[in-house]
Amino acid sequence: MEKIRCTWCDKDDLYRAYHDNEWGKPVYKDETIFEFLVLESFQAGLSWYTILKKRENFKLAFDDFNYRKIAEYSSEKTEELMHNPGIIRNRLKILATVNNAKRFLEVQKEFGTFSEYIWSFVNGKPLINHPQTLKDVPATSEISDALAKDLKKRGFKFLGSTVVYAHMQATGMVNDHLVDCWVRNQ
Template identity: 45%
Template sequence: MTSKRCQWVDEKDALMVQYHDTEWGHPEHRDQKLFELLSLETYQAGLSWRTVLHKRQAFRQAFANYDLEQVAQYTEANIEQLMQDVTIIRNRLKLQATINNAQAILALQQSGQTFDQWLWSFVDNQTIDHHVINYQDVPAKDDLATSVSKAMKKIGLKFVGPVTIYSFLQAAGLINDHEMTCPYHKK
């Protein structure tokens, strides 16, 4: 079996290669990092992953490196300022969702559960390996993503439809959809 990266990776895009090799599909357990990955997936809705990835640093600056407590304090004035920032994706609803989602994750933490614990309970703290042969066969969503999406909406998260959540679960390592021929597929 020849070893090569997943088909979706543009080998000419160093940022995409780095993201694939060092983050995508690696089990993530830090709430702040999970919040960032969720936010990136919400920004991607309707756009290319390349666009979002290349604006990631600007988003980190705009959202205080995704510090939950700081982002949760953002006001309408902050949103107006962000709407003028040409370095990010200026979609008011997505920006508002980022702030809302920080607040919802903090509320979860204040109830005594981390976002990490809550999220990983859906997979019994074990990555689901789909043993992907061809990335084109990977679904846009599945029953797990649909369940997590519904549960996220119940705790107050926004912009968390099943397709967005499937991508988030892949990114955060709850689902391993690295192709079997990819050297980053954990055996």
């Protein structure tokens, strides 16, 4: 019998694997949280599928999402990234990634881990929504508004409320799997 999934992932095996194995599962490792911050910020204005298809290229281009290395990127390195056909070559997003790596380190210094900081917005545990259809899944929330505002105050770029909400979904801070999806109750 075929598993019932959220309908957004029906496109192909890549999408289904991401949905089944990652999306909505709580992430507490700073390295993975940063990876999703980078990917989500590049996704702004594009489809997630576009980013997912290029994920391995991003991983190679951005030193395995090592935020300590990225925070030290030179203008030569950012120029090199601008000529990398495997990623989204948007100068503002590339520069934002370098900036966000620096801000990420500042938050770690203040809170011990970035995970402690970001998960504090949901009191350390996933918010469980009960969407019946994709139309019931919001693009933002009061929490994503507050988190995006705080990130902006801290100097982060390309992380508005919609991007932040997508990040919250990807890292399991919010569970928006449809009520009949098999992953929901895992």
